[in-house]
Amino acid sequence: MNFEELVKVRKKFNVEISSPDEVVVALAGNPNTGKSTIFNNLTGMKQHTGNWPGKTVVQAQGEFIFEGRRYKLIDLPGTYSLFANSSDEQVARDFICFGCPDVTVVVTDGTCLERNLNLVLQILEITDKVIVCVNLIDEAKRKSLYVDTRRLSCELGVPVLATAARAKKGLDELKILIKDMVEGRIKTFPCLVRYDTEIELLVEKIQSQLMQLPVSRFINPRWVALRIIDGDKGLWEGINQYWTEESSVIL
Ligand SMILES: Nc1nc2c(ncn2[C@@H]2O[C@H](COP(=O)(O)OP(=O)(O)O)[C@@H](O)[C@H]2O)c(=O)[nH]1
Ligand SMILES: [Mg+2]
Incomplete structure:
Protein backbone atom coordinates (compact mmCIF):
# COMPACT_ATOMS: atom_id res chain seq x y z
CA MET A 1 0.00 0.00 0.00
CA ASN A 2 1.24 3.47 -0.68
CA PHE A 3 1.33 6.13 2.03
CA GLU A 4 -2.08 7.65 1.17
CA GLU A 5 -3.75 4.23 1.22
CA LEU A 6 -2.10 3.38 4.53
CA VAL A 7 -3.19 6.67 6.07
CA LYS A 8 -6.77 6.03 4.94
CA VAL A 9 -6.93 2.46 6.22
CA ARG A 10 -5.34 3.24 9.57
CA LYS A 11 -7.62 6.22 10.09
CA LYS A 12 -10.52 3.77 10.17
CA PHE A 13 -8.89 2.38 13.32
CA ASN A 14 -8.32 5.88 14.75
CA VAL A 15 -4.61 5.43 14.18
CA GLU A 16 -3.20 8.58 12.63
CA ILE A 17 0.22 8.72 11.04
CA SER A 18 1.77 11.91 9.81
CA SER A 19 4.76 10.82 7.78
CA PRO A 20 5.77 7.78 5.71
CA ASP A 21 8.69 7.25 8.11
CA GLU A 22 6.41 6.76 11.09
CA VAL A 23 6.22 3.13 12.13
CA VAL A 24 3.09 1.44 13.47
CA VAL A 25 3.71 -1.37 15.93
CA ALA A 26 0.90 -3.59 17.23
CA LEU A 27 1.26 -5.23 20.64
CA ALA A 28 -0.66 -8.49 20.78
CA GLY A 29 -0.82 -11.30 23.31
CA ASN A 30 -2.87 -13.27 25.79
CA PRO A 31 -4.22 -11.33 28.80
CA ASN A 32 -1.75 -10.74 31.65
CA THR A 33 1.40 -11.36 29.68
CA GLY A 34 2.78 -7.88 30.34
CA LYS A 35 1.62 -6.00 27.22
CA SER A 36 0.62 -2.88 29.13
CA THR A 37 3.84 -3.00 31.15
CA ILE A 38 5.85 -3.05 27.92
CA PHE A 39 3.59 -0.40 26.40
CA ASN A 40 3.99 1.92 29.41
CA ASN A 41 7.73 1.43 29.58
CA LEU A 42 8.26 2.15 25.90
CA THR A 43 5.87 5.07 25.56
CA GLY A 44 6.18 6.72 28.99
CA MET A 45 3.94 9.76 29.17
CA LYS A 46 3.25 9.90 25.45
CA GLN A 47 0.05 7.89 25.34
CA HIS A 48 -3.69 8.26 25.21
CA THR A 49 -6.66 5.96 25.48
CA GLY A 50 -10.01 5.92 23.75
CA ASN A 51 -12.23 3.26 22.24
CA TRP A 52 -11.76 1.26 19.09
CA PRO A 53 -14.10 2.77 16.49
CA GLY A 54 -17.60 1.38 16.88
CA LYS A 55 -16.60 -0.83 19.81
CA THR A 56 -16.67 -0.59 23.57
CA VAL A 57 -13.17 -2.05 23.63
CA VAL A 58 -10.47 0.25 25.06
CA GLN A 59 -7.75 1.34 22.70
CA ALA A 60 -4.41 2.58 24.01
CA GLN A 61 -1.97 4.30 21.70
CA GLY A 62 1.41 5.69 22.53
CA GLU A 63 4.58 6.88 20.91
CA PHE A 64 8.28 6.59 21.32
CA ILE A 65 11.19 7.93 19.36
CA PHE A 66 14.17 5.69 18.79
CA GLU A 67 17.28 6.69 16.88
CA GLY A 68 15.49 9.50 15.12
CA ARG A 69 12.40 7.55 14.06
CA ARG A 70 8.91 7.83 15.48
CA TYR A 71 7.13 4.64 16.49
CA LYS A 72 3.42 4.44 17.22
CA LEU A 73 2.55 1.60 19.56
CA ILE A 74 -0.97 0.16 19.60
CA ASP A 75 -1.89 -1.95 22.64
CA LEU A 76 -4.34 -4.57 21.32
CA PRO A 77 -6.88 -6.23 23.62
CA GLY A 78 -5.57 -9.39 25.26
CA THR A 79 -6.82 -12.47 23.42
CA TYR A 80 -6.21 -16.21 23.43
CA SER A 81 -7.23 -16.59 19.81
CA LEU A 82 -8.01 -14.58 16.68
CA PHE A 83 -11.06 -16.52 15.62
CA ALA A 84 -13.17 -13.49 16.39
CA ASN A 85 -15.67 -14.90 18.84
CA SER A 86 -15.64 -11.75 20.96
CA SER A 87 -15.24 -8.07 20.09
CA ASP A 88 -11.77 -8.16 21.70
CA GLU A 89 -10.68 -10.90 19.35
CA GLN A 90 -12.27 -9.16 16.40
CA VAL A 91 -10.47 -5.88 17.16
CA ALA A 92 -7.12 -7.64 17.48
CA ARG A 93 -7.63 -9.66 14.34
CA ASP A 94 -8.94 -6.76 12.25
CA PHE A 95 -6.08 -4.51 13.21
CA ILE A 96 -3.40 -7.13 12.53
CA CYS A 97 -5.08 -8.09 9.28
CA PHE A 98 -6.47 -4.82 7.89
CA GLY A 99 -4.64 -2.08 9.83
CA CYS A 100 -1.33 -3.06 8.22
CA PRO A 101 0.93 -2.69 11.28
CA ASP A 102 4.57 -2.49 10.21
CA VAL A 103 5.48 -4.90 13.00
CA THR A 104 3.38 -7.03 15.33
CA VAL A 105 5.01 -7.82 18.67
CA VAL A 106 3.41 -10.84 20.33
CA VAL A 107 3.97 -10.76 24.08
CA THR A 108 3.94 -14.22 25.66
CA ASP A 109 4.12 -15.49 29.23
CA GLY A 110 7.42 -17.32 29.71
CA THR A 111 5.93 -19.37 32.55
CA CYS A 112 3.29 -20.98 30.31
CA LEU A 113 4.59 -20.63 26.78
CA GLU A 114 2.74 -23.55 25.31
CA ARG A 115 -0.67 -21.99 25.78
CA ASN A 116 0.58 -18.66 24.39
CA LEU A 117 2.04 -20.20 21.24
CA ASN A 118 -1.44 -20.87 19.92
CA LEU A 119 -1.95 -17.15 19.33
CA VAL A 120 1.59 -16.78 17.96
CA LEU A 121 0.87 -19.43 15.31
CA GLN A 122 -2.42 -17.78 14.39
CA ILE A 123 -0.69 -14.42 13.93
CA LEU A 124 2.09 -16.01 11.86
CA GLU A 125 -0.59 -17.23 9.46
CA ILE A 126 -1.55 -13.59 8.80
CA THR A 127 1.76 -11.76 8.76
CA ASP A 128 5.48 -12.45 8.66
CA LYS A 129 6.42 -9.17 10.33
CA VAL A 130 6.30 -10.62 13.82
CA ILE A 131 8.56 -10.45 16.87
CA VAL A 132 7.87 -12.79 19.77
CA CYS A 133 8.60 -11.50 23.23
CA VAL A 134 8.97 -14.16 25.93
CA ASN A 135 8.08 -11.98 28.90
CA LEU A 136 7.97 -12.75 32.64
CA ILE A 137 11.29 -14.48 32.13
CA ASP A 138 12.20 -13.63 35.75
CA GLU A 139 9.12 -15.57 36.91
CA ALA A 140 10.04 -18.44 34.62
CA LYS A 141 13.54 -18.56 36.10
CA ARG A 142 12.08 -18.53 39.59
CA LYS A 143 10.10 -21.61 38.61
CA SER A 144 13.27 -23.20 37.19
CA LEU A 145 11.97 -22.97 33.64
CA TYR A 146 14.53 -22.34 30.93
CA VAL A 147 13.38 -20.95 27.59
CA ASP A 148 15.68 -21.56 24.65
CA THR A 149 14.81 -18.41 22.69
CA ARG A 150 17.29 -19.18 19.92
CA ARG A 151 15.77 -22.59 19.27
CA LEU A 152 12.26 -21.17 19.47
CA SER A 153 13.22 -18.48 16.99
CA CYS A 154 14.53 -21.15 14.57
CA GLU A 155 11.32 -23.15 14.93
CA LEU A 156 8.96 -20.19 14.55
CA GLY A 157 11.02 -18.48 11.86
CA VAL A 158 10.78 -15.04 13.48
CA PRO A 159 12.89 -13.23 16.12
CA VAL A 160 12.26 -14.28 19.71
CA LEU A 161 13.61 -12.41 22.71
CA ALA A 162 13.32 -12.82 26.47
CA THR A 163 12.15 -9.87 28.56
CA ALA A 164 11.33 -9.05 32.16
CA ALA A 165 9.23 -5.98 31.44
CA ARG A 166 8.51 -5.02 35.06
CA ALA A 167 12.26 -4.75 35.68
CA LYS A 168 12.69 -3.07 32.26
CA LYS A 169 14.92 -5.92 31.09
CA GLY A 170 15.18 -6.62 27.37
CA LEU A 171 13.22 -3.58 26.24
CA ASP A 172 16.18 -1.87 24.56
CA GLU A 173 16.80 -5.07 22.62
CA LEU A 174 13.13 -5.10 21.66
CA LYS A 175 13.41 -1.58 20.24
CA ILE A 176 16.48 -2.60 18.24
CA LEU A 177 14.67 -5.66 16.84
CA ILE A 178 11.66 -3.54 15.84
CA LYS A 179 13.96 -1.06 14.10
CA ASP A 180 15.90 -3.83 12.33
CA MET A 181 12.68 -5.43 11.13
CA VAL A 182 11.27 -2.15 9.84
CA GLU A 183 14.52 -1.36 8.06
CA GLY A 184 14.56 -4.77 6.39
CA ARG A 185 17.57 -6.23 8.18
CA ILE A 186 15.62 -9.23 9.45
CA LYS A 187 14.31 -11.90 7.12
CA THR A 188 11.60 -14.10 8.57
CA PHE A 189 10.40 -17.55 7.57
CA PRO A 190 7.21 -17.98 9.59
CA CYS A 191 6.35 -21.48 10.66
CA LEU A 192 3.03 -22.28 9.01
CA VAL A 193 0.65 -24.95 10.18
CA ARG A 194 0.28 -27.57 7.44
CA TYR A 195 -3.17 -29.05 7.15
CA ASP A 196 -4.35 -32.36 5.64
N1 LIG B 1 7.53 -10.66 37.45
C1 LIG B 1 7.11 -10.01 36.37
N2 LIG B 1 5.92 -9.42 36.36
C2 LIG B 1 5.52 -8.78 35.25
C3 LIG B 1 6.34 -8.69 34.10
N3 LIG B 1 5.67 -8.00 33.15
C4 LIG B 1 4.49 -7.67 33.69
N4 LIG B 1 4.39 -8.12 34.95
C5 LIG B 1 3.24 -8.01 35.87
O1 LIG B 1 2.21 -8.84 35.34
C6 LIG B 1 0.92 -8.26 35.58
C7 LIG B 1 0.17 -8.12 34.26
O2 LIG B 1 0.84 -7.19 33.44
P1 LIG B 1 0.10 -6.27 32.37
O3 LIG B 1 1.15 -5.43 31.73
O4 LIG B 1 -1.06 -5.58 32.94
O5 LIG B 1 -0.42 -7.41 31.35
P2 LIG B 1 -1.41 -7.28 30.09
O6 LIG B 1 -2.72 -7.80 30.53
O7 LIG B 1 -0.80 -8.17 29.06
O8 LIG B 1 -1.44 -5.86 29.67
C8 LIG B 1 1.19 -6.93 36.27
O9 LIG B 1 1.05 -7.11 37.65
C9 LIG B 1 2.65 -6.62 35.90
O10 LIG B 1 3.30 -5.83 36.87
C10 LIG B 1 7.63 -9.33 34.14
O11 LIG B 1 8.38 -9.36 33.17
N5 LIG B 1 7.95 -9.97 35.30
MG1 LIG C 1 -3.13 -4.60 29.36
Missing part, protein backbone atom coordinates in the same frame (compact mmCIF):
# COMPACT_ATOMS: atom_id res chain seq x y z
CA THR A 197 -3.59 -32.89 1.95
CA GLU A 198 -7.22 -32.39 1.00
CA ILE A 199 -7.28 -28.96 2.66
CA GLU A 200 -3.84 -27.98 1.36
CA LEU A 201 -4.93 -28.76 -2.23
CA LEU A 202 -7.98 -26.60 -1.78
CA VAL A 203 -5.88 -23.81 -0.26
CA GLU A 204 -3.56 -23.94 -3.25
CA LYS A 205 -6.46 -23.70 -5.67
CA ILE A 206 -8.13 -20.75 -3.94
CA GLN A 207 -4.80 -19.08 -3.31
CA SER A 208 -3.80 -19.14 -6.97
CA GLN A 209 -7.08 -17.49 -7.90
CA LEU A 210 -6.69 -14.86 -5.18
CA MET A 211 -3.17 -14.10 -6.39
CA GLN A 212 -4.66 -12.72 -9.59
CA LEU A 213 -6.61 -10.07 -7.68
CA PRO A 214 -5.12 -6.69 -6.72
CA VAL A 215 -6.16 -7.23 -3.11
CA SER A 216 -3.58 -10.01 -2.77
CA ARG A 217 -0.92 -7.29 -2.56
CA PHE A 218 -2.27 -6.29 0.84
CA ILE A 219 -3.47 -9.48 2.42
CA ASN A 220 -1.91 -12.89 2.80
CA PRO A 221 -3.73 -15.07 0.21
CA ARG A 222 -3.02 -18.31 2.09
CA TRP A 223 -4.72 -16.91 5.16
CA VAL A 224 -7.71 -15.67 3.14
CA ALA A 225 -7.99 -19.10 1.48
CA LEU A 226 -8.03 -20.78 4.90
CA ARG A 227 -10.71 -18.39 6.15
CA ILE A 228 -12.83 -19.03 3.04
CA ILE A 229 -12.63 -22.78 3.66
CA ASP A 230 -13.49 -22.05 7.27
CA GLY A 231 -16.65 -20.23 6.13
CA ASP A 232 -15.52 -17.19 8.12
CA LYS A 233 -17.97 -14.36 7.33
CA GLY A 234 -16.09 -11.86 9.53
CA LEU A 235 -13.41 -11.70 6.88
CA TRP A 236 -15.81 -10.27 4.27
CA GLU A 237 -17.19 -7.85 6.82
CA GLY A 238 -13.63 -6.69 7.53
CA ILE A 239 -12.75 -6.27 3.88
CA ASN A 240 -15.95 -4.29 3.29
CA GLN A 241 -15.46 -2.18 6.36
CA TYR A 242 -11.79 -1.32 5.99
CA TRP A 243 -10.93 -1.81 2.36
CA THR A 244 -14.07 -0.66 0.57
CA GLU A 245 -12.19 0.20 -2.59
CA GLU A 246 -10.75 -3.30 -2.84
CA SER A 247 -13.89 -5.20 -1.89
CA SER A 248 -15.58 -5.06 -5.28
CA VAL A 249 -12.54 -6.77 -6.70
CA ILE A 250 -12.49 -9.64 -4.28
CA LEU A 251 -16.16 -10.40 -3.74
Whole structure:
Protein backbone atom coordinates (compact mmCIF):
# COMPACT_ATOMS: atom_id res chain seq x y z
CA MET A 1 0.00 0.00 0.00
CA ASN A 2 1.24 3.47 -0.68
CA PHE A 3 1.33 6.13 2.03
CA GLU A 4 -2.08 7.65 1.17
CA GLU A 5 -3.75 4.23 1.22
CA LEU A 6 -2.10 3.38 4.53
CA VAL A 7 -3.19 6.67 6.07
CA LYS A 8 -6.77 6.03 4.94
CA VAL A 9 -6.93 2.46 6.22
CA ARG A 10 -5.34 3.24 9.57
CA LYS A 11 -7.62 6.22 10.09
CA LYS A 12 -10.52 3.77 10.17
CA PHE A 13 -8.89 2.38 13.32
CA ASN A 14 -8.32 5.88 14.75
CA VAL A 15 -4.61 5.43 14.18
CA GLU A 16 -3.20 8.58 12.63
CA ILE A 17 0.22 8.72 11.04
CA SER A 18 1.77 11.91 9.81
CA SER A 19 4.76 10.82 7.78
CA PRO A 20 5.77 7.78 5.71
CA ASP A 21 8.69 7.25 8.11
CA GLU A 22 6.41 6.76 11.09
CA VAL A 23 6.22 3.13 12.13
CA VAL A 24 3.09 1.44 13.47
CA VAL A 25 3.71 -1.37 15.93
CA ALA A 26 0.90 -3.59 17.23
CA LEU A 27 1.26 -5.23 20.64
CA ALA A 28 -0.66 -8.49 20.78
CA GLY A 29 -0.82 -11.30 23.31
CA ASN A 30 -2.87 -13.27 25.79
CA PRO A 31 -4.22 -11.33 28.80
CA ASN A 32 -1.75 -10.74 31.65
CA THR A 33 1.40 -11.36 29.68
CA GLY A 34 2.78 -7.88 30.34
CA LYS A 35 1.62 -6.00 27.22
CA SER A 36 0.62 -2.88 29.13
CA THR A 37 3.84 -3.00 31.15
CA ILE A 38 5.85 -3.05 27.92
CA PHE A 39 3.59 -0.40 26.40
CA ASN A 40 3.99 1.92 29.41
CA ASN A 41 7.73 1.43 29.58
CA LEU A 42 8.26 2.15 25.90
CA THR A 43 5.87 5.07 25.56
CA GLY A 44 6.18 6.72 28.99
CA MET A 45 3.94 9.76 29.17
CA LYS A 46 3.25 9.90 25.45
CA GLN A 47 0.05 7.89 25.34
CA HIS A 48 -3.69 8.26 25.21
CA THR A 49 -6.66 5.96 25.48
CA GLY A 50 -10.01 5.92 23.75
CA ASN A 51 -12.23 3.26 22.24
CA TRP A 52 -11.76 1.26 19.09
CA PRO A 53 -14.10 2.77 16.49
CA GLY A 54 -17.60 1.38 16.88
CA LYS A 55 -16.60 -0.83 19.81
CA THR A 56 -16.67 -0.59 23.57
CA VAL A 57 -13.17 -2.05 23.63
CA VAL A 58 -10.47 0.25 25.06
CA GLN A 59 -7.75 1.34 22.70
CA ALA A 60 -4.41 2.58 24.01
CA GLN A 61 -1.97 4.30 21.70
CA GLY A 62 1.41 5.69 22.53
CA GLU A 63 4.58 6.88 20.91
CA PHE A 64 8.28 6.59 21.32
CA ILE A 65 11.19 7.93 19.36
CA PHE A 66 14.17 5.69 18.79
CA GLU A 67 17.28 6.69 16.88
CA GLY A 68 15.49 9.50 15.12
CA ARG A 69 12.40 7.55 14.06
CA ARG A 70 8.91 7.83 15.48
CA TYR A 71 7.13 4.64 16.49
CA LYS A 72 3.42 4.44 17.22
CA LEU A 73 2.55 1.60 19.56
CA ILE A 74 -0.97 0.16 19.60
CA ASP A 75 -1.89 -1.95 22.64
CA LEU A 76 -4.34 -4.57 21.32
CA PRO A 77 -6.88 -6.23 23.62
CA GLY A 78 -5.57 -9.39 25.26
CA THR A 79 -6.82 -12.47 23.42
CA TYR A 80 -6.21 -16.21 23.43
CA SER A 81 -7.23 -16.59 19.81
CA LEU A 82 -8.01 -14.58 16.68
CA PHE A 83 -11.06 -16.52 15.62
CA ALA A 84 -13.17 -13.49 16.39
CA ASN A 85 -15.67 -14.90 18.84
CA SER A 86 -15.64 -11.75 20.96
CA SER A 87 -15.24 -8.07 20.09
CA ASP A 88 -11.77 -8.16 21.70
CA GLU A 89 -10.68 -10.90 19.35
CA GLN A 90 -12.27 -9.16 16.40
CA VAL A 91 -10.47 -5.88 17.16
CA ALA A 92 -7.12 -7.64 17.48
CA ARG A 93 -7.63 -9.66 14.34
CA ASP A 94 -8.94 -6.76 12.25
CA PHE A 95 -6.08 -4.51 13.21
CA ILE A 96 -3.40 -7.13 12.53
CA CYS A 97 -5.08 -8.09 9.28
CA PHE A 98 -6.47 -4.82 7.89
CA GLY A 99 -4.64 -2.08 9.83
CA CYS A 100 -1.33 -3.06 8.22
CA PRO A 101 0.93 -2.69 11.28
CA ASP A 102 4.57 -2.49 10.21
CA VAL A 103 5.48 -4.90 13.00
CA THR A 104 3.38 -7.03 15.33
CA VAL A 105 5.01 -7.82 18.67
CA VAL A 106 3.41 -10.84 20.33
CA VAL A 107 3.97 -10.76 24.08
CA THR A 108 3.94 -14.22 25.66
CA ASP A 109 4.12 -15.49 29.23
CA GLY A 110 7.42 -17.32 29.71
CA THR A 111 5.93 -19.37 32.55
CA CYS A 112 3.29 -20.98 30.31
CA LEU A 113 4.59 -20.63 26.78
CA GLU A 114 2.74 -23.55 25.31
CA ARG A 115 -0.67 -21.99 25.78
CA ASN A 116 0.58 -18.66 24.39
CA LEU A 117 2.04 -20.20 21.24
CA ASN A 118 -1.44 -20.87 19.92
CA LEU A 119 -1.95 -17.15 19.33
CA VAL A 120 1.59 -16.78 17.96
CA LEU A 121 0.87 -19.43 15.31
CA GLN A 122 -2.42 -17.78 14.39
CA ILE A 123 -0.69 -14.42 13.93
CA LEU A 124 2.09 -16.01 11.86
CA GLU A 125 -0.59 -17.23 9.46
CA ILE A 126 -1.55 -13.59 8.80
CA THR A 127 1.76 -11.76 8.76
CA ASP A 128 5.48 -12.45 8.66
CA LYS A 129 6.42 -9.17 10.33
CA VAL A 130 6.30 -10.62 13.82
CA ILE A 131 8.56 -10.45 16.87
CA VAL A 132 7.87 -12.79 19.77
CA CYS A 133 8.60 -11.50 23.23
CA VAL A 134 8.97 -14.16 25.93
CA ASN A 135 8.08 -11.98 28.90
CA LEU A 136 7.97 -12.75 32.64
CA ILE A 137 11.29 -14.48 32.13
CA ASP A 138 12.20 -13.63 35.75
CA GLU A 139 9.12 -15.57 36.91
CA ALA A 140 10.04 -18.44 34.62
CA LYS A 141 13.54 -18.56 36.10
CA ARG A 142 12.08 -18.53 39.59
CA LYS A 143 10.10 -21.61 38.61
CA SER A 144 13.27 -23.20 37.19
CA LEU A 145 11.97 -22.97 33.64
CA TYR A 146 14.53 -22.34 30.93
CA VAL A 147 13.38 -20.95 27.59
CA ASP A 148 15.68 -21.56 24.65
CA THR A 149 14.81 -18.41 22.69
CA ARG A 150 17.29 -19.18 19.92
CA ARG A 151 15.77 -22.59 19.27
CA LEU A 152 12.26 -21.17 19.47
CA SER A 153 13.22 -18.48 16.99
CA CYS A 154 14.53 -21.15 14.57
CA GLU A 155 11.32 -23.15 14.93
CA LEU A 156 8.96 -20.19 14.55
CA GLY A 157 11.02 -18.48 11.86
CA VAL A 158 10.78 -15.04 13.48
CA PRO A 159 12.89 -13.23 16.12
CA VAL A 160 12.26 -14.28 19.71
CA LEU A 161 13.61 -12.41 22.71
CA ALA A 162 13.32 -12.82 26.47
CA THR A 163 12.15 -9.87 28.56
CA ALA A 164 11.33 -9.05 32.16
CA ALA A 165 9.23 -5.98 31.44
CA ARG A 166 8.51 -5.02 35.06
CA ALA A 167 12.26 -4.75 35.68
CA LYS A 168 12.69 -3.07 32.26
CA LYS A 169 14.92 -5.92 31.09
CA GLY A 170 15.18 -6.62 27.37
CA LEU A 171 13.22 -3.58 26.24
CA ASP A 172 16.18 -1.87 24.56
CA GLU A 173 16.80 -5.07 22.62
CA LEU A 174 13.13 -5.10 21.66
CA LYS A 175 13.41 -1.58 20.24
CA ILE A 176 16.48 -2.60 18.24
CA LEU A 177 14.67 -5.66 16.84
CA ILE A 178 11.66 -3.54 15.84
CA LYS A 179 13.96 -1.06 14.10
CA ASP A 180 15.90 -3.83 12.33
CA MET A 181 12.68 -5.43 11.13
CA VAL A 182 11.27 -2.15 9.84
CA GLU A 183 14.52 -1.36 8.06
CA GLY A 184 14.56 -4.77 6.39
CA ARG A 185 17.57 -6.23 8.18
CA ILE A 186 15.62 -9.23 9.45
CA LYS A 187 14.31 -11.90 7.12
CA THR A 188 11.60 -14.10 8.57
CA PHE A 189 10.40 -17.55 7.57
CA PRO A 190 7.21 -17.98 9.59
CA CYS A 191 6.35 -21.48 10.66
CA LEU A 192 3.03 -22.28 9.01
CA VAL A 193 0.65 -24.95 10.18
CA ARG A 194 0.28 -27.57 7.44
CA TYR A 195 -3.17 -29.05 7.15
CA ASP A 196 -4.35 -32.36 5.64
CA THR A 197 -3.59 -32.89 1.95
CA GLU A 198 -7.22 -32.39 1.00
CA ILE A 199 -7.28 -28.96 2.66
CA GLU A 200 -3.84 -27.98 1.36
CA LEU A 201 -4.93 -28.76 -2.23
CA LEU A 202 -7.98 -26.60 -1.78
CA VAL A 203 -5.88 -23.81 -0.26
CA GLU A 204 -3.56 -23.94 -3.25
CA LYS A 205 -6.46 -23.70 -5.67
CA ILE A 206 -8.13 -20.75 -3.94
CA GLN A 207 -4.80 -19.08 -3.31
CA SER A 208 -3.80 -19.14 -6.97
CA GLN A 209 -7.08 -17.49 -7.90
CA LEU A 210 -6.69 -14.86 -5.18
CA MET A 211 -3.17 -14.10 -6.39
CA GLN A 212 -4.66 -12.72 -9.59
CA LEU A 213 -6.61 -10.07 -7.68
CA PRO A 214 -5.12 -6.69 -6.72
CA VAL A 215 -6.16 -7.23 -3.11
CA SER A 216 -3.58 -10.01 -2.77
CA ARG A 217 -0.92 -7.29 -2.56
CA PHE A 218 -2.27 -6.29 0.84
CA ILE A 219 -3.47 -9.48 2.42
CA ASN A 220 -1.91 -12.89 2.80
CA PRO A 221 -3.73 -15.07 0.21
CA ARG A 222 -3.02 -18.31 2.09
CA TRP A 223 -4.72 -16.91 5.16
CA VAL A 224 -7.71 -15.67 3.14
CA ALA A 225 -7.99 -19.10 1.48
CA LEU A 226 -8.03 -20.78 4.90
CA ARG A 227 -10.71 -18.39 6.15
CA ILE A 228 -12.83 -19.03 3.04
CA ILE A 229 -12.63 -22.78 3.66
CA ASP A 230 -13.49 -22.05 7.27
CA GLY A 231 -16.65 -20.23 6.13
CA ASP A 232 -15.52 -17.19 8.12
CA LYS A 233 -17.97 -14.36 7.33
CA GLY A 234 -16.09 -11.86 9.53
CA LEU A 235 -13.41 -11.70 6.88
CA TRP A 236 -15.81 -10.27 4.27
CA GLU A 237 -17.19 -7.85 6.82
CA GLY A 238 -13.63 -6.69 7.53
CA ILE A 239 -12.75 -6.27 3.88
CA ASN A 240 -15.95 -4.29 3.29
CA GLN A 241 -15.46 -2.18 6.36
CA TYR A 242 -11.79 -1.32 5.99
CA TRP A 243 -10.93 -1.81 2.36
CA THR A 244 -14.07 -0.66 0.57
CA GLU A 245 -12.19 0.20 -2.59
CA GLU A 246 -10.75 -3.30 -2.84
CA SER A 247 -13.89 -5.20 -1.89
CA SER A 248 -15.58 -5.06 -5.28
CA VAL A 249 -12.54 -6.77 -6.70
CA ILE A 250 -12.49 -9.64 -4.28
CA LEU A 251 -16.16 -10.40 -3.74
N1 LIG B 1 7.53 -10.66 37.45
C1 LIG B 1 7.11 -10.01 36.37
N2 LIG B 1 5.92 -9.42 36.36
C2 LIG B 1 5.52 -8.78 35.25
C3 LIG B 1 6.34 -8.69 34.10
N3 LIG B 1 5.67 -8.00 33.15
C4 LIG B 1 4.49 -7.67 33.69
N4 LIG B 1 4.39 -8.12 34.95
C5 LIG B 1 3.24 -8.01 35.87
O1 LIG B 1 2.21 -8.84 35.34
C6 LIG B 1 0.92 -8.26 35.58
C7 LIG B 1 0.17 -8.12 34.26
O2 LIG B 1 0.84 -7.19 33.44
P1 LIG B 1 0.10 -6.27 32.37
O3 LIG B 1 1.15 -5.43 31.73
O4 LIG B 1 -1.06 -5.58 32.94
O5 LIG B 1 -0.42 -7.41 31.35
P2 LIG B 1 -1.41 -7.28 30.09
O6 LIG B 1 -2.72 -7.80 30.53
O7 LIG B 1 -0.80 -8.17 29.06
O8 LIG B 1 -1.44 -5.86 29.67
C8 LIG B 1 1.19 -6.93 36.27
O9 LIG B 1 1.05 -7.11 37.65
C9 LIG B 1 2.65 -6.62 35.90
O10 LIG B 1 3.30 -5.83 36.87
C10 LIG B 1 7.63 -9.33 34.14
O11 LIG B 1 8.38 -9.36 33.17
N5 LIG B 1 7.95 -9.97 35.30
MG1 LIG C 1 -3.13 -4.60 29.36
